[in-house]
Amino acid sequence: MIPYQTMRSRTATVRGAVPTIAREEVRLQALKRRWLVAVAALVLLAVLTGCAPGGVTDPGWTVVAATQDHVYTVLPTGLVAALDAETGDVIWQYPPPSERSGLGQLFSGGSEDQATPLKAVYGIPAVVNDLMIVGTYAGKVYAFEADTGLRRWEIQVSDDAIIGGVTAYEGVLYFGSADNRVMAIDLLTGEPVWPLPVETGNRVWGRPAVDDDHVYVGSMDHAVYGLDRQAGTVVWRTDIGGAIPGDVTLAEGVVIVGCLNKQIHAVDAETGTELWASPAGAWVWGEAFVTDGVAYVGDLDGRLHAVSLDDGTPVWDRQVLLDGTVRAGPELYDGSLVVGTEAGTLYLVDRTSGQAEVLYEREGAILSSPAVVGDRIFVGTDAGEVIALEMTDRGPWELWVYPPPKE
Amino acid sequence: MTQAANRPNVDPAQVRKSLITWGLIIAAVIAVTQIGWSNIWREVFIRPFLNALLFLYAHLGESFVVAIAVFTLLLRFLTMPLQVKQILMTRRMSELQPKLQEIQKKYGGDKQRLAVEQQKLYQDAGVNPLGGCLPTLVQLPIWFALYSSIGTLLADTPVELMALGQRAYGSLVRLTEIVPLQSRFLWLNLARPDQSDVPYLLPILVGGTMWLQQKMMTQPSSDPQQAQMNQTMQIMMPVMFGFFTLQFSSGLAIYFIISNSIGILMQLLINRLWGTPRTEVAEA
Numbered sequence: 114m115i116p117y118q119t120m121r122s123r124t125a126t127v128r129g130a131v132p133t134i135a136r137e138e139v140r141l142q143a144l145k146r147r148w149l150v151a152v153a154a155l156v157l158l159a160v161l162t163g164c165a166p167g168g169v170t171d172p173g174w175t176v177v178a179a180t181q182d183h184v185y186t187v188l189p190t191g192l193v194a195a196l197d198a199e200t201g202d203v204i205w206q207y208p209p210p211s212e213r214s215g216l217g218q219l220f221s222g223g224s225e226d227q228a229t230p231l232k233a234v235y236g237i238p239a240v241v242n243d244l245m246i247v248g249t250y251a252g253k254v255y256a257f258e259a260d261t262g263l264r265r266w267e268i269q270v271s272d273d274a275i276i277g278g279v280t281a282y283e284g285v286l287y288f289g290s291a292d293n294r295v296m297a298i299d300l301l302t303g304e305p306v307w308p309l310p311v312e313t314g315n316r317v318w319g320r321p322a323v324d325d326d327h328v329y330v331g332s333m334d335h336a337v338y339g340l341d342r343q344a345g346t347v348v349w350r351t352d353i354g355g356a357i358p359g360d361v362t363l364a365e366g367v368v369i370v371g372c373l374n375k376q377i378h379a380v381d382a383e384t385g386t387e388l389w390a391s392p393a394g395a396w397v398w399g400e401a402f403v404t405d406g407v408a409y410v411g412d413l414d415g416r417l418h419a420v421s422l423d424d425g426t427p428v429w430d431r432q433v434l435l436d437g438t439v440r441a442g443p444e445l446y447d448g449s450l451v452v453g454t455e456a457g458t459l460y461l462v463d464r465t466s467g468q469a470e471v472l473y474e475r476e477g478a479i480l481s482s483p484a485v486v487g488d489r490i491f492v493g494t495d496a497g498e499v500i501a502l503e504m505t506d507r508g509p510w511e512l513w514v515y516p517p518p519k520e
Numbered sequence: 521m522t523q524a525a526n527r528p529n530v531d532p533a534q535v536r537k538s539l540i541t542w543g544l545i546i547a548a549v550i551a552v553t554q555i556g557w558s559n560i561w562r563e564v565f566i567r568p569f570l571n572a573l574l575f576l577y578a579h580l581g582e583s584f585v586v587a588i589a590v591f592t593l594l595l596r597f598l599t600m601p602l603q604v605k606q607i608l609m610t611r612r613m614s615e616l617q618p619k620l621q622e623i624q625k626k627y628g629g630d631k632q633r634l635a636v637e638q639q640k641l642y643q644d645a646g647v648n649p650l651g652g653c654l655p656t657l658v659q660l661p662i663w664f665a666l667y668s669s670i671g672t673l674l675a676d677t678p679v680e681l682m683a684l685g686q687r688a689y690g691s692l693v694r695l696t697e698i699v700p701l702q703s704r705f706l707w708l709n710l711a712r713p714d715q716s717d718v719p720y721l722l723p724i725l726v727g728g729t730m731w732l733q734q735k736m737m738t739q740p741s742s743d744p745q746q747a748q749m750n751q752t753m754q755i756m757m758p759v760m761f762g763f764f765t766l767q768f769s770s771g772l773a774i775y776f777i778i779s780n781s782i783g784i785l786m787q788l789l790i791n792r793l794w795g796t797p798r799t800e801v802a803e804a
Contacts, residue, residue, distance in 0.1 A: 235678050250677070272715075276678060291676075315700060318678065333700045350740075355696045358681060373685075374696040396685050413685055440682065480678075 126416045161306060173250065174231035175493030176278075178240050178331075179484035183259065185238050185245050186515070191230025192404070193247070193255075194515070195262060198489065201501060205262030207231075228264070231255065236278025236320055239286070242300060248275030248288055256303065268303040270296055277320035277515030279359060282342075287328050289317025295330050295338070297345060307345025313338060315356070318398065320361035329368045331357025337370050339385050349385030353378045360442070364403035367422055371397030371410055377420055379408075391425035393418055400442030400482070402450065409450055409464070411439025417452060417462060417469070429467035434462055441482040445488075446504065451490055453479025457490055459502075472509050473502055562687070565665035566672075571689045573673055577701060578693040585705045585774055594785070595662060603656060603783075607737065607790055610644070612647045613765045663772075669770040674703040674711035703771075709772035719766065722773040727762030729780035734758070737786040 128196025172189035179185070183204065193207040209230035233250035240246075244265060245257045252271035257264055273292035280287045284300045294310040295317055302461040314334030321330040327348060328340040333356040339349040362369040365383060370378045373396045379388040395414035400407045406422045415435045421429040437456030444451045450462040451472065461471040477496025485490040489512065490502045501512040551560065571595075576587035596603070606657040619641055675681035682702070688695050692706065703711045707718075714722050734754045765773045 233677070356699050358678065373699055398682075413682065414724070438682065438686075440678075 127375050138261065174235055174495055175497055175499060176234055176237050176247075176481045176501055177484045177493045178238045178245070179486045179489070179491045180240060180259075181486060183336045184260070184484070184491050184495060184501065186245055186499045187231060187234040187492075188499075189233075189495065189496060190232075191232060193231060193245075193257065193262070195245070195259065196499070196515055197289065198486065198491075198501070199512075201499075201515045201517070203515075204260075207257060207262050207264065209262075214299055216375055233274075234287075235276045235481070237484075239279050241281040244285075244300065244411060244425045245288060246279050246281065246300070248277070248279050250274040252290065252301070254255065254279065254286070254288070254298070256300075265302045268298070270298065273316075275479070276316075276318040280323050282323040287321045287323055287330075289313075289319060289321065289332070291316045291318065293317060293332070293334075295321065295328065295340060295345075297328070297342075299330065309345065311338070311345055311347060318358045320360040322361050322368065324363060324382070326409055327364055329360050329361050331359070331370050331372075333358065337361065337368060337380050339368075339382065341458075343350045350435045351380050351381070351387055353383040353387060355388070355454070359398045360400035361440075362401040362403055362408070364408070365422060367407070369401040369403060369408045369410070369422075371399060371401065371412075373397075375412075377401070377418060377425065379422070379425060382483055387477065389425035391418070391420045391427070398440055402443045402445065404445060404464075407464070409443050411435075411441075411443065413438045415439055415454060416451070417443070417460075417467070419464070419467065431467050433462065433467045433469055435469060437478075440480045444483050446485045446490060447488075451483050451485060453483060453492055455480065457494060459483065459490070473500070473511075475500060547716055559669070561665075565661055566668050567687050567689070570663045570669040570672055570684075570687055571692055573669055574688060574693055574695075574698075574701075577673075578698050582698060582702055583705075584701055584703065584771065588775050589772065589778050591639060591718075592775055594783060596779065596782050599658060600786075604790070607787070609647060610737065611794075612645060614648065615644055616641060666775055667772055667798065669767070670769055670775075671711065673701055674712035674769070674771060675700060676703070676709075676769075705770075708770045708774075710774065711769050712767055714770045714773070722770055722777075723762035723765040726765045726773050726776045726780070727758035729777055729784065730761055731755070731758040733780045733783040733787065736784060736791075 121404055129429050136233035143315055153517060159224050172191070173187070175188050177184060177186050179198060182198050184198050185194070186196065187193050195201065195204040197204060208230060210225065224461060231247065231249045234247055235250070236404060238245050238247045240259055243259045245259045247255065252269055252273055252275060254270050254275065255264065256266045257294065271292050271294065273290050274291050275288060277289055281300060284301055285294070285306050286298050289295045293313050293315055293448045295313065296310045297306040298304060299306055313332035314336065315331060316333040319329045319331045323329070323342065326342055328342050328484065329335050331338070334354055335357070336350050336352045337357065338347060340346065341348050351369060351373050353372055353374070355372040355376070357372055358369055359371050366382050367388060368380045368382050370380060372378055375395055375397065377391045377397055380386065381388055393412045394416065395409060395412040397412045399411050403422060407419050407428050409424055411417050415437050417433040417435060417439060421428055435452070435454050436458050437454035439452060439454055439457050441453060443462070446461070448464060450464060451459065455478040457475050457477050457479060458471055459479060460469045461472045463470045475494055475498070477494030477498060479492055479494055481493055488504045490504065490509070491499060493499050499515045502509040503512045528650050573591055576590050577584055578584045580590060620638065623634065623637045623641060627637055633757050672680050672683045672687060675684050682700070703709055708714055713719070733753060734757065738750045738754060761776065765776070
């Protein structure tokens with residue numbers, strides 16, 4: 114190999130002997146072209162990879178919780194909003210409009226006190242004691258005053274994501290995190306209640322169910338856990354043979370669990386003994402809705418199942434197949450089930466017969482459970498919209514959409 | 521008879537080639553319009569990559585790093601003809617430098633003639649000056665597909681886990697037993713960029729191995745501007761990829777490190793087999 118310096122001096126001699134103007138032009142053009150190609154390739158790479166610091170590749174779901182007067186939501190943009198349930202008017206937003214517009218937000222530097230949009234929320238907010246509580250992918254739990262939107266506290270509870278929602282019970286918040294832990298913190302102060310978080314063998318993505326004595330939670334380590342609510346220790350652990358990504362449901366002393374082993378499981382809440390497993394045919398992720406001794410739960414192939422709480426046998430004599438993945442659990446409206454699909458369709462399903470009718474269709478997947486208050490149904494789509502429907506004698510009436518569609 | 525005599529000479533092989541080319545183009549256009557780019561991209565690249573990695577993971581001790589390493593080896597093996605061709609092409613281009621300089625000396629004032637003579641030289645030597653870019657272009661969709669596949673497989677978010685359920689070939693592996701995939705390796709969460717106390721270790725390893733590989737592959741050029749550009753690219757590309765590593769999932773960084781290391785070994789092997797290239801520089 115010729116040393117670079119030597120090569121350069123030799124070629125300098127060569128160049129000196131050659132007519133150069135045209136050749137230089139050709140070279141410069143070629144050089145320019147190569148640089149353009151290189152820069153274009155790198156820009157393309159940057160764009161396609163999203164250049165997302167922190168690695169989050171999707172922005173979360175539109176989640177909705179409702180009370181008689183207010184609707185609380187977190188949009189995929191990270192915007193938290195409280196809306197008037199009747200009109201859809203904004204009562205408060207976080208970050209407030211004054212803090213998220215213009216270049217100020219861009220160059221704010223993200224200090225502690227600066228109001229910044231939340232990072233990817235998947236769990237339904239808990240509204241309790243005049244507080245709205247929400248956990249984020251960034252491992253933070255926020256408490257906002259439900260009436261004013263004032264941020265009461267914000268705590269970094271984990272280095273990893275909070276995917277499921279939080280469950281509030283007697284002044285304590287219970288939740289799991291993607292660093293395999295289950296935690297309990299004081300609702301008013303955010304201080305830890307248990308001496309140490311409970312460690313499981315894998316990520317905890319689901320929201321726990323809680324009663325006086327126990328906290329029940331599913332883990333991706335294929336097990337359901339029963340924890341002592343006061344001490345924060347494991348009372349029982351039951352392996353059900355598949356990862357549990359969603360919320361567990363507690364009803365009549367039974368914990369109902371949807372599982373990625375394509376089964377619905379029932380576990381005795383007191384002892385952890387598995388009572389039955391009912392085949393679903395596809396991944397079961399959503400929370401079960403239990404009423405009158407029947408558990409209703411959807412699967413990712415778009416089927417809705419109704420199984421007896423006693424022995425897991427199917428209640429309907431038909432297969433109820435909807436138009437897309439059912440990720441979230443159903444809710445009850447006037448004796449029927451309201452359930453949304455990834456295809457953006459909201460169904461009303463008769464609890465007795467399993468007869469499904471389309472209630473509403475909109476662009477954007479419905480991946481979190483709707484909220485039902487009286488005659489109103491509120492649902493969020495991954496297009497970043499919240500839709501309020503009023504159920505009337507003539508069918509569903511679109512009350513409002515937030516954010517309002519642009520004219 | 522007169523008509524036949526006036527008919528231009530048509531090479532049947534050429535006609536066949538044109539027909540095949542146009543047929544392929546039309547088929548591609550129809551496929552794209554009917555199926556859609558995103559579906560083609562998903563079915564042709566993402567799902568096969570994802571399922572290959574899933575298969576390797578399931579059968580190689582459920583270690584994602586081992587799966588990536590074996591997958592990289594397989595990819596390198598499959599694209600080896602292209603890589604060898606690139607290396608040989610670069611060598612030949614390097615060997616042509618003295619003749620190119622002579623042509624430039626001779627026809628430097630006449631741009632058109634210069635281009636014609638250069639083209640003739642390339643043709644005679646059986647060299648395509650753009651041929652060296654092909655393996656790099658082939659790498660691009662591989663990177664993008666891997667980026668997407670790693671994110672889906674390690675499923676750091678619910679949406680990615682849903683995508684895994686939808687994209688995995690049901691009969692290939694017992695998905696229920698292996699989901700969620702183990703995303704921890706040493707101190708790394710392979711689904712995310714390295715957020716530990718040593719976040720610059722992976723970028724340095726990616727950049728360092730890339731720099732070494734490029735340095736070994738780049739042939740010396742007698743053209744000072746070309747040499748300068750090579751040297752700039754040798755620095756710029758590793759720096760850029762090092763920067764991207766800060767944003768990538770660390771699983772992809774592991775792929776780059778393994779891939780670069782294999783490239784370095786391959787180059788060492790080729791140098792041993794064919795010898796280190798030498799460039800004769802024309803003296804004035």
